[in-house]
Amino acid sequence: MSLLTILHYPDPRLRTQAKPVSRFxxxxxxxxxxxxxxxxxxxxxxxxxxxxxxxxxxxxxxxSENRDEPYIFVNPELEVSGDExxxxxxxxxxxxxxxxxxxxxxxxxxxxxxxxxxxxxxxEGLLSVCIQHECDHLEGxxxxxxxxxxxxxxxxxxxxxxxxxxx
Amino acid sequence: xxRQDVNIRASAAKALHQIVSHNRTIDWxxxxxVLDDPATAAIVYESLRYYPELNTRVMGCLERPPRDxxxxxxxxxxxxxxxxxxxxxxxxxxxxxTVNATRQLKKPWAKGLVNAVLRKLAAVDLAKRxxxxxxxxxxxxxxxxxxxxxxAPALMRxxxxxxxxxxxxxxxxxxxxxYRKQLDQADIAYRTFLPELPExxxxxxxxxxxxxxxxxxxxxxxQDCGAQLAAVLALNAAQSPLRVLDACAAPGGKLFHIxxxxxxxDIDVTALxxxxxxxxxxxxLGHRLGHEVDVxxxxxxxxSTDTPYSLILLDVPCSGTGTLRRHPEIKxxxxxxxxxxxxxxxxxxxxxxxxxxxxxxTLLYCTCSLLHQENxxxxxxxxxxxxxxxxxxxxxxxPLGNAxxxxxxxxxxxxxxxxxxxxxxxxxxxxxxxxxxxxxxLT
Numbered sequence: 013m014s015l016l017t018i019l020h021y022p023d024p025r026l027r028t029q030a031k032p033v034s035r036f037x038x039x040x041x042x043x044x045x046x047x048x049x050x051x052x053x054x055x056x057x058x059x060x061x062x063x064x065x066x067x068x069x070x071x072x073x074x075x076s077e078n079r080d081e082p083y084i085f086v087n088p089e090l091e092v093s094g095d096e097x098x099x100x101x102x103x104x105x106x107x108x109x110x111x112x113x114x115x116x117x118x119x120x121x122x123x124x125x126x127x128x129x130x131x132x133x134x135x136e137g138l139l140s141v142c143i144q145h146e147c148d149h150l151e152g153x154x155x156x157x158x159x160x161x162x163x164x165x166x167x168x169x170x171x172x173x174x175x176x177x178x179x
Numbered sequence: 180x181x182r183q184d185v186n187i188r189a190s191a192a193k194a195l196h197q198i199v200s201h202n203r204t205i206d207w208x209x210x211x212x213v214l215d216d217p218a219t220a221a222i223v224y225e226s227l228r229y230y231p232e233l234n235t236r237v238m239g240c241l242e243r244p245p246r247d248x249x250x251x252x253x254x255x256x257x258x259x260x261x262x263x264x265x266x267x268x269x270x271x272x273x274x275x276x277t278v279n280a281t282r283q284l285k286k287p288w289a290k291g292l293v294n295a296v297l298r299k300l301a302a303v304d305l306a307k308r309x310x311x312x313x314x315x316x317x318x319x320x321x322x323x324x325x326x327x328x329x330x331a332p333a334l335m336r337x338x339x340x341x342x343x344x345x346x347x348x349x350x351x352x353x354x355x356x357x358y359r360k361q362l363d364q365a366d367i368a369y370r371t372f373l374p375e376l377p378e379x380x381x382x383x384x385x386x387x388x389x390x391x392x393x394x395x396x397x398x399x400x401x402q403d404c405g406a407q408l409a410a411v412l413a414l415n416a417a418q419s420p421l422r423v424l425d426a427c428a429a430p431g432g433k434l435f436h437i438x439x440x441x442x443x444x445d446i447d448v449t450a451l452x453x454x455x456x457x458x459x460x461x462x463x464l465g466h467r468l469g470h471e472v473d474v475x476x477x478x479x480x481x482x483s484t485d486t487p488y489s490l491i492l493l494d495v496p497c498s499g500t501g502t503l504r505r506h507p508e509i510k511x512x513x514x515x516x517x518x519x520x521x522x523x524x525x526x527x528x529x530x531x532x533x534x535x536x537x538x539x540x541t542l543l544y545c546t547c548s549l550l551h552q553e554n555x556x557x558x559x560x561x562x563x564x565x566x567x568x569x570x571x572x573x574x575x576x577x578p579l580g581n582a583x584x585x586x587x588x589x590x591x592x593x594x595x596x597x598x599x600x601x602x603x604x605x606x607x608x609x610x611x612x613x614x615x616x617x618x619x620x621l622t
Contacts, residue, residue, distance in 0.1 A: 057181065141180075
């Protein structure tokens with residue numbers, strides 16, 4: 013297993029539209045495990061392949077307190093329902109920023125596991141929010157896109173400055 | 180996605196701000212999981228219990244009152260002031276963590292202000308930071324002094340204590356004995372309440388509900404032990420066949436308890452609840468416990484029936500002053516006008532439901548209030564307005580609490596929530612009413 017490098021906003025590669033996965037199997041399983049390891053290390057509760065510069069439709073998630081309930085969704089399809097809820101979201105690609113975003117309360121996911129087996133999960137609460145957040149990445153969309161342009165620009169400037177300082 | 184490290188002072192301040200500035204309730208915060216973290220919950224409850232005194236302390240450090248949009252920062256300062264009064268929390272932790280919380284409240288500019296206020300408060304000798312007052316509003320304290328002339332000071336102290344977590348074993352699903360074995364296995368310490376109520380258990384220390392054995396499977400519910408006396412009284416006073424109306428049903432604990440004690444046969448149950456949201460909560464609870472009760476969303480004041488009920492449970496909306504240990508926000512939110520409205524509603528409910536009670540049937544009037552106005556005075560008003568219906572009072576006698584003129588009063592001094600019970604019986608038209616009906620107790 014190895015740690016992958018996470019892209020940071022405003023890196024344009026985060027805007028790439030991911031392609032469906034067509035080759036399932038052991039290699040994909042290994043890659044998903046690397047993604048999980050990267051996510052746990054960050055630490056985060058969800059990661060999309062887009063964030064590690066792989067533009068295929070794969071997301072990994074674990075919102076449990078004990079970090080022992082991982083989900084791997086390949087080619088996820090979402091059906092959202094329920095009320096709208098506001099949650100303070102953060103993103104491994106937008107470090108240190110937390111802002112409220114409106115999402116749907118519930119989501120049903122139809123996807124495959126890395127070996128190509130179909131799976132179906134119905135989620136609510138934080139898991140539901142996280143799934144919606146990660147699937148946005150696959151479309152090249154970030155949670156800061158839901159904020160006002162004023163706020164987004166301020167965040168962009170702040171992160172660019174931080175990245176310069178680190179470089 | 181990533182999650183922010185939770186600063187418990189910031190979470191506590193947010194919850195406190197919602198409750199104090201937006202008139203929300205502890206239940207509102209509980210439903211949203213805001214108080215899931217025990218440390219956050221402890222700070223919020225205690226800050227509410229001693230709010231008037233904390234308020235005076237913080238205000239005393241400010242040159243001018245906070246702006247409306249900065250009431251969250253004000254709540255944070257209250258949270259800080261509470262921690263400085265708690266000898267278990269070191270001053271440096273109380274101050275640093277509370278100052279840091281300004282960042283999570285997205286008001287980093289308030290750092291200096293919060294720091295200055297808390298340092299000022301911390302300069303006072305620790306011994307002088309303990310709470311000196313009962314922290315009840317003046318009018319509420321007056322009411323309690325009038326209604327409990329001997330015990331008011333002790334009662335108000337008891338109102339500021341933490342309430343124990345009480346369980347009701349779902350006798351439909353498991354025997355009390357078997358459930359106690361499961362608690363033993365899970366290393367959860369408890370004691371029993373009364374020999375007549377083996378299903379009522381009091382935990383030594385509270386635990387998150389979903390960690391209780393069999394929680395998902397509906398083996399157990401959470402209900403104050405005083406509240407659990409209602410079902411026993413109602414069943415002991417009523418005569419079969421049981422046709423039960425629960426007029427203000429949600430969240431449903433008392434009605435479900437009646438079903439669990441009585442069994443499912445020979446009982447017909449109607450549940451009314453005025454609030455759609457609370458009706459839903461009750462349906463969910465019923466579903467978990469395995470009680471398929473239809474909950475109709477309706478105001479019981481405007482309901483009539485062709486087939487009267489043999490037992491009516493009238494758990495009226497009330498001030499909740501008997502539950503101040505669990506709902507300390509009531510102490511700051513309740514005012515006289517609200518109380519007057521409640522009393523008016525209580526009288527209307529009793530008046531209107533009396534016509535739905537069958538001859539020979541029993542009505543259990545109960546409140547979770549300590550106030551005479553909502554209890555005996557409401558019954559008195561009903562009796563004097565209805566001299567012709569010769570409603571008969573069935574005296575109540577319980578192993579704890581005290582008899583009142585018409586009913587029975589429990590208070591937090593009995594280590595239960597403060598409940599009032601009154602049993603009213605409607606004699607048949609041709610019935611010769613005996614002078615002194617037998618009293619109703621637990622056996």
